[in-house]
Amino acid sequence: xxxxxxxxxxxxxxxxxxxxxxxxxxxxxxxxxxxxxxxxxxxxxxxxxxxxxxxxxxxxxxxxxxxxxxxxxxxxxxxxxxxxxxxxxxxxxxxxxxxxxxxxxxxxxxxxxxxxxxxxxxxxxxxxxxxxxxxxxxxxxxxxxxxxxxxxxxxxxxxx
Amino acid sequence: xxxxxxxxxxxxxxxxxxxxxxxxxxxxxxxxxxxxxxxxxxxxxxxxxxxxxxxxxxxxxxxxxxxxxxxxxxxxxxxxxxxxxxxxxxxxxxxxxxxxxxxxxxxxxxxxxxxxxxxxxxxxxxxxxxxxxxxxxxxxxxxxxxxxxxxxxxxxxxxx
DNA sequence: GTCAATTTACTCGGATAGAGTGTGTCCGAGTGGCGAAGG
DNA sequence: CCTTCGCCACTCGGACACACTCTATCCGAGTAAATTGAC
Numbered sequence: 273x274x275x276x277x278x279x280x281x282x283x284x285x286x287x288x289x290x291x292x293x294x295x296x297x298x299x300x301x302x303x304x305x306x307x308x309x310x311x312x313x314x315x316x317x318x319x320x321x322x323x324x325x326x327x328x329x330x331x332x333x334x335x336x337x338x339x340x341x342x343x344x345x346x347x348x349x350x351x352x353x354x355x356x357x358x359x360x361x362x363x364x365x366x367x368x369x370x371x372x373x374x375x376x377x378x379x380x381x382x383x384x385x386x387x388x389x390x391x392x393x394x395x396x397x398x399x400x401x402x403x404x405x406x407x408x409x410x411x412x413x414x415x416x417x418x419x420x421x422x423x424x425x426x427x428x429x430x431x432x
Numbered sequence: 433x434x435x436x437x438x439x440x441x442x443x444x445x446x447x448x449x450x451x452x453x454x455x456x457x458x459x460x461x462x463x464x465x466x467x468x469x470x471x472x473x474x475x476x477x478x479x480x481x482x483x484x485x486x487x488x489x490x491x492x493x494x495x496x497x498x499x500x501x502x503x504x505x506x507x508x509x510x511x512x513x514x515x516x517x518x519x520x521x522x523x524x525x526x527x528x529x530x531x532x533x534x535x536x537x538x539x540x541x542x543x544x545x546x547x548x549x550x551x552x553x554x555x556x557x558x559x560x561x562x563x564x565x566x567x568x569x570x571x572x573x574x575x576x577x578x579x580x581x582x583x584x585x586x587x588x589x590x591x592x
Numbered sequence: 593g594t595c596a597a598t599t600t601a602c603t604c605g606g607a608t609a610g611a612g613t614g615t616g617t618c619c620g621a622g623t624g625g626c627g628a629a630g631g
Numbered sequence: 632c633c634t635t636c637g638c639c640a641c642t643c644g645g646a647c648a649c650a651c652t653c654t655a656t657c658c659g660a661g662t663a664a665a666t667t668g669a670c
Contacts, residue, residue, distance in 0.1 A: 273523060330642080367444060411544050411547075
């Protein structure tokens with residue numbers, strides 16, 4: 273099982289957009305340059321977050337992306353769902369139905385194995401839903417007090 | 433993010449091998465027939481579990497696979513790790529180092545985002561480690577009391 | 593009848609092709625700002 | 632000098648190739664059981 277790098281990118285973008293604040297829009301190219309990523313592909317992930325209502329997009333000169341709501345109202349679960357989709361990692365394909373046991377009437381109840389895996393998935397989702405972008409920003413600011421302003425400056429001032 | 437079907441297959445195999453008991457070995461072909469799966473590919477997963485010490489393999493006539501230890505001592509985490517590998521789903525690629533922020537000395541501490549994702553991964557792993565194959569067997573037997581014997585019979589008797 | 597070497601058939605085990613998803617890239621649609629022209 | 636119209640550059644947005652992992656398969660190595668022959 274492997275989670276795509278896209279999620280990492282999206283989280284870092286939300287993180288930095290949180291420090292920049294909702295007043296200015298940051299282009300995908302600028303965010304890509306800050307992280308050393310391919311701009312066009314990162315743009316795709318930002319679009320996905322825009323569809324999910326996490327960020328707002330504006331076109332034209334001076335356009336770009338900004339957080340659609342407060343960092344306190346954006347959980348890691350929101351971001352992961354926006355990028356990776358809502359489906360759980362484990363998907364029961366009901367192989368118990370394909371063999372001879374399929375005739376034995378064991379499909380009245382939910383698959384025992386599926387239930388167990390769903391429970392683990394739920395624990396994972398709860399942990400993600402319990403952490404907001406604001407929490408990450410606070411932890412980071414606590415470790416590096418001067419960094420938030422530095423980040424905001426980099427994004428709000430012009431660059432070659 | 434998507435978990436392979438292999439995990440589902442492996443779990444069902446452990447589940448059924450638990451009911452069969454450690455006295456008789458079940459071939460990969462028999463397990464595949466019971467679930468309607470490709471035998472050679474399922475064999476590959478059983479091999480992976482053998483390498484992990486979850487099942488024991490024996491060659492020759494009368495050979496096959498059996499649980500290497502009690503179902504109570506096999507957790508879902510063991511099976512998932514054996515099939516999917518020990519790496520966590522989320523892997524931090526340290527993109528913070530690739531941009532201009534890489535020069536700002538933020539790599540002294542662990543990546544904030546990585547830490548948050550690791551925490552969620554840990555919750556997932558704890559849930560998996562807290563459930564054993566024996567637990568699943570007990571739940572299933574509680575729902576369908578007659579099934580375990582029926583399963584054992586199917587695997588221990590000859591078939592066309 | 594007993595033992596042992598041999599054969600045999602059956603099993604796992606790793607090396608080898610094909611499909612699906614994630615990764616990366618491109619060009620077109622839309623939009624806000626800027627400048628020139630007219631009143 | 633102010634207003635208005637048109638142009639333009641910049642942005643997002645979706646459609647198009649490439650790579651990698653998962654899926655599936657094959658044939659060879661190894662082994663335990665059955666067979667056969669001698670003692």
